[in-house]
Amino acid sequence: MDIQLTEFDKALLAGEEGPASQMAMRILHRMLPVFGVDRFMDVEAAHIDSTVYMGVATMEYAERLAELGAKVRVPATLNVSGVDEHGWQEWEVPEEVAANATRQMRAYEAMGCIPTWTCAPYQTEHAPSFGQQIAAGESNVIGYYNSVIGARTERYPDLLDICAAITGRVPAAGLHLDEGRKGTVLLRLTDVPTALQEDDAFYPVLGHLIGRMAPDGIPVIEGMNVHPSNDQLKAVCAGGASSGAIALFHMVGVTPEAPTTRAAFQGMEPPRIVEVGMDELRASYRDLSTAQGEHVDMIVLGSPHFSIDEFKALAPLVKGRQKAEGVDFLVTCSRTVRMIADHVGLLEPIEAFGAKITVDTCPLTSPMLPERISHLMTNSAKYAYYSPGLLGVDVIYGRLTDCVESAVQGRVVREEGQWNV
Numbered sequence: 001m002d003i004q005l006t007e008f009d010k011a012l013l014a015g016e017e018g019p020a021s022q023m024a025m026r027i028l029h030r031m032l033p034v035f036g037v038d039r040f041m042d043v044e045a046a047h048i049d050s051t052v053y054m055g056v057a058t059m060e061y062a063e064r065l066a067e068l069g070a071k072v073r074v075p076a077t078l079n080v081s082g083v084d085e086h087g088w089q090e091w092e093v094p095e096e097v098a099a100n101a102t103r104q105m106r107a108y109e110a111m112g113c114i115p116t117w118t119c120a121p122y123q124t125e126h127a128p129s130f131g132q133q134i135a136a137g138e139s140n141v142i143g144y145y146n147s148v149i150g151a152r153t154e155r156y157p158d159l160l161d162i163c164a165a166i167t168g169r170v171p172a173a174g175l176h177l178d179e180g181r182k183g184t185v186l187l188r189l190t191d192v193p194t195a196l197q198e199d200d201a202f203y204p205v206l207g208h209l210i211g212r213m214a215p216d217g218i219p220v221i222e223g224m225n226v227h228p229s230n231d232q233l234k235a236v237c238a239g240g241a242s243s244g245a246i247a248l249f250h251m252v253g254v255t256p257e258a259p260t261t262r263a264a265f266q267g268m269e270p271p272r273i274v275e276v277g278m279d280e281l282r283a284s285y286r287d288l289s290t291a292q293g294e295h296v297d298m299i300v301l302g303s304p305h306f307s308i309d310e311f312k313a314l315a316p317l318v319k320g321r322q323k324a325e326g327v328d329f330l331v332t333c334s335r336t337v338r339m340i341a342d343h344v345g346l347l348e349p350i351e352a353f354g355a356k357i358t359v360d361t362c363p364l365t366s367p368m369l370p371e372r373i374s375h376l377m378t379n380s381a382k383y384a385y386y387s388p389g390l391l392g393v394d395v396i397y398g399r400l401t402d403c404v405e406s407a408v409q410g411r412v413v414r415e416e417g418q419w420n421v
Contacts, residue, residue, distance in 0.1 A: 002038060003029070003032055003038050003039070004038050004039040005039075005040075006040070008169075009025065009029075009040055009169065012024075012025035012167055012169075013025050013026065013029060018068070018069055019068045019069070020065050020068035020069050020070030020071075020166060021070070021166055021167060023064075023065065023068060023163075024065070024070070024162070024163035024164075024166040024167050025163070025167050025169070027159075027160065027163045028040070028160070028163050028164065028167060028169060028170070028171070031160060031171065032171055035154070035171035035173040035174070036173065037171050037172055037173040039171075039172050040169040040170060040171060040172060041133065041169070041170060041171075041172035041176060042133065042168055042169065043074060043133045043134055043135045043153075043164060043168060043169070043170050044074055044075075044128075044132050044133055044134065045074050045075045045076065045077075045126075045128055045132065045134050045135075046072065046074055046075070046076040046077070046134060046135040046136065046161060046162075046164055046165035047076070047077045047078075047079060047121050047134065047135075047136040047137060047138060047141050047145075047161070048076050048077070048078050048079060048108065048113060048137060048161050048162050048165060049079040049136075049137025049138040049141075049156075049157075049158050049161055050062065050079075050108075050137065050158045050159050050161055050162050051078045051079045051080065051081055051082075051104065051105065051108055051117070052079065052080060052081070052082055052158065052365045053081065053082025053083065053097065053100060053101035053104050053365070053366075054082075054158075056100065058104060058158070058159075059100050059101075059103055059104040059107070061159060062104050062107035062108055062111075062162070063103065063104075063107045065107070065111060065162065065166070066107040066108075066110040066111055070111045070162075070166050071111055071112045071166070072111055072112045072113055072162075072165040072166055073165065073166060073167065073168035074135075074165055074168050075114060075126065076111075076112070076113045076114060076162075076165040077113070077114045077116040077118075077121040077124070077126050078105075078108055078109075078113050078114060078115055078116050078117055078118075079117070079118070079119055079121075079137065079138045079141070080117060080118060080119050080305075080360060080361050080362045080365060081101055081102075081104070081105050081117055081360050081361050081366075082097065082100075082101035082104070082361060082365055082366050083097065083098045083101035083102060083105075083360070083361055083366055084358045084359055084360050084361045084366070084368075085098070085101075085102050085105065085360065086359075087358055087359070088366075088368070090356065090358075091358070091366075091368035091369070091370075092367070092368060092369065092370055092371070093366060093367060093368050094367065097366075097367060101366075105117075108162070111162070111165075111166070113165070114126060116334060116336070117334060117335060117359070117360035117361075118305050118333075118334035118336070118337075118360070119138055119140060119141065119303070119304045119305050119362065120140075120141075120144075120234065120304040120305040120307065120334065121141060122141070122144050122145065122148070122149065122230075122234075123305070123307050123308075123334070123337065124334070124336060127149065128145060128149060128151040129149070129151065130149060130150040130151065130256055131150060131151065131152065132151045132152070133151075133152050133153075133170075133176060134151050134152065134153040135153060135154075135156050135161055135164035135165060135170050136153040136156060136161065137156045137157065137158055137160075137161035139155075139238075139241030139242065139245075139247075140234065140237045140238040140241050140304050140382065141304075142154075142155055142156075142241065142247045143236075143237030143238070143240060143241045143246055143247055143248065143249070144233070144234060144237045146175055146181075146247055146248040147233070147236075147237060147248050147249050147250070147251075147255050148230065148233045148234075148237065148255060148256075149256070150255070150256035150257055152175055152176050152181075153175060153176070153247075154170065154171070154173060154174045154175050154176060154247070155175075155245070155247050156170070175247060175248055178266075179266075181218065181248060181257065181266075182218065182264075182265060182266045182268070183218050183219070183220035183250055183258075183264045183265045183266075183270065184214065184217035184218045184219070184271060184272070185213070185214050185217050185218075185219050185220065185270065185271065185272045185273075185274060186219075186220050186222060186261065186265075186270035186272065186273045186274065187210060187213060187214070187219050187220065187221050187222070187274050187276050188222045188223055188273060188274065188275050188276060189221065189222065189223030189224065189276050189277075190223065190275050190276065190277045191277050191278065192223065192225075192276075192277065192278065192281065193418075194225045194226060195418065196281075196418045196419075197224060197225055197226045197228075198226050199399065199418055200231075200232060200235070200379070200399060200400060201379065201398070201399035201400075201402075201418070202232075202281075202418075203228060203232040203233070203235035203236050203239070204235045204236075204238070204239045204288070204379065204380060204381030204382075204384075204397070205239070205281055205284045205285045205288065205381065206221075206236055206239070206281070206284075207235055207236035207237065207238060207239020207240040207241075207242075207243075207246075207381050208239040208240070208242070208243045208284050208287065208288055208381045208384075208385065209239075209243075209276065209280060209281060209284035210236070210239075210240045210244070210246060210249060211239060211240040211241065211242060211243030211244025211245075211246050212243050212244060212284065212287075213244075213274060213276075214244065214246065215243075215244035215245055215246075216244065216245050218246075218247075218248050218249065218250070219240075219246065219249045219250070220249070220250045220251075220252065220258065220261060220264040220265065220270065221249060221250070221251045221252065222252045222261055223252075223276075224251060224252070224253065224254060227253075227254055228251075228254060229309070230307075230309075231307055231309055231310055233251075233254075233255075234304055234307075235380070235381065236249070236251075237249075237304075238303065238304050238380065238381060238382040239381030239382065239385075241382075242381060242382045242385040242386060243381070243385055250264035252264060281419075282419055285397070285419050288381055288384040288385070288395070288397035289384070289395060289396050289397045290388050290394045290395050291375050291394035291395060291396045291412075292394075293412070294411040294412045295374075295375045295411070295412070296327060296375050296376075296377045296396060296406050296407075296410075296411060296412050297326070297327065297328065297372065297373045297374055297375050297376065297393075298327065298328040298329070298330065298369070298373050298375075298376050298377070299323075299327065299328070299329045299330065299376075299377050299378070299403045299404075299406065299407045300330045300332070300363060300376055300377075300378045300380075300383055300387075301314070301330070301331045301332070301378065301379060301380070301400070301403065302330075302331050302332035302333055302362075302380070303332065303362060303364065303378070303380040303382045303383045304380075304382070305332055305333045305334050305337065305362075306331050306332065306333040306337060307333075307337060308337055308340055308341060308344075308346075310400075311331075311333075311337070311341040311346040311347075311350070312346060313400060314331070314346075314350060314400065314404070315346045315349050315350055316349075317400065317401060317404045318349055318350055318352075318353035318355070318404055319349040319353075320349070321353055321404075321408055322353060322354060322408070323353055323354040323355070323407040323408060324407060324408060324409065324410030325410075326410055327406070327407050327410055328356070328370075328373070329353070329354055329355040329356065329407050330355070330356050330357075330358060330363070331350070331355055331356070331357050331358075332357075332358050332359070332361070332362055332363070333357065333359060334359060334360065335359040335360055338357055338359050353407075354407075363383075363387075363391065364382075364383070364386050364387070364390050364391070369391060373391075373393055374393055374394060375393065375394050375395075375396065376391070376393045376394070376395050376396070377395070377396040377397075377398060377402075377403055377406055377412065378395065378396075378397060378398075378403065379397070379398060379399055379400050379402070379403055381397070383395070384397045396412050396414075398412075398414045399414075399415070401415065402414045402415060
């Protein structure tokens with residue numbers, strides 16, 4: 001492949017912009033053939049997933065870049081860390097892990113990244129705009145930026161995302177380009193009751209299903225009778241990116257590049273059409289639970305991170321109530337959302353209920369949960385999908401109200417009437 005480099009690209013490779021930029025560009029240059037293209041393009045912002053502490057190697061990689069004087073060229077938000085640096089002592093996080101994860105955090109901050117420490121940067125003032133070119137890591141962020149906002153990013157893996165932020169350059173490939181954003185399969189919702197579509201519990205299930213049905217494609221969803229909220233769309237993104245590798249979906253009449261089905265397929269006929277009815281949705285709903293019986297040790301909410309609207313929904317459900325002594329209740333969010341929730345009085349009833357709030361991290365990336373936890377309940381398709389493998393626990397999926405009632409009763413309680421329609 002004859003690689004086409006600009007003068008700026010050549011200057012980066014030659015070290016004229018410093019050793020850190022040179023290192024980053026060398027890595028990107030090696031990756032061009034992997035993306036199957038021969039040139040780079042500019043990005044205007046980045047979201048860095050390399051912040052997750054995965055061992056000494058990821059810490060030393062970040063510290064090496066920082067020691068070389070790396071500075072990001074574009075605004076770069078930071079994904080979750082491996083530790084809640086101010087609250088890790090409340091959990092079973094090894095001291096060495098906490099210390100190393102904190103060192104990794106400091107290294108990314110030294111490079112000029114914005115310390116958002118969240119897997120939901122679209123909930124902050126740093127959210128991108130329609131059409132903006134981004135280099136994003138973290139699967140649900142990629143899906144949300146592409147699908148819900150209509151910004152453009154490819155799937156950037158850990159360690160490569162920070163290289164893009166340092167150079168401001170990425171391979172001119174895939175979802176950055178018009179032709180790479182065309183729908184590949186039409187998923188036509190058939191006889192799905194409007195009442196179910198209005199239920200928050202529908203959207204993680206739908207996301208999980210589209211990830212299974214179009215694991216590496218661009219599904220176009222037709223047949224919605226309601227306009228989902230941002231948190232509901234967030235749940236679709238997280239579910240689809242977990243069970244599959246959905247980096248972009250189009251929801252006809254909802255997402256910005258799909259005012260019509262024809263527009264989502266860029267004027268072409270759908271290559272494949274799949275009818276999606278209640279049988280498929282019920283199967284997806286069942287697939288999100290691995291546990292049997294009524295035993296539950298812990299409720300975990302906030303994957304992706306809890307939003308202010310989700311805190312507003314949770315607070316009245318728990319006000320004046322108390323969780324059962326044998327059930328832990330954890331909510332994860334960003335430090336910014338926690339501060340706002342506290343300021344407007346949403347945390348008081350939640351903490352009085354017995355819940356704990358942790359910020360900047362996620363149980364899937366931090367060794368924080370007690371060993372006694374064997375049965376975890378969640379309203380998140382992402383937690384439900386990953387927890388059995390990453391945490392070694394059985395999972396029960398339910399709506400937010402199910403999670404609260406189960407915590408109060410000390411056993412699994414689920415209202416499943418909508419799934420039996």
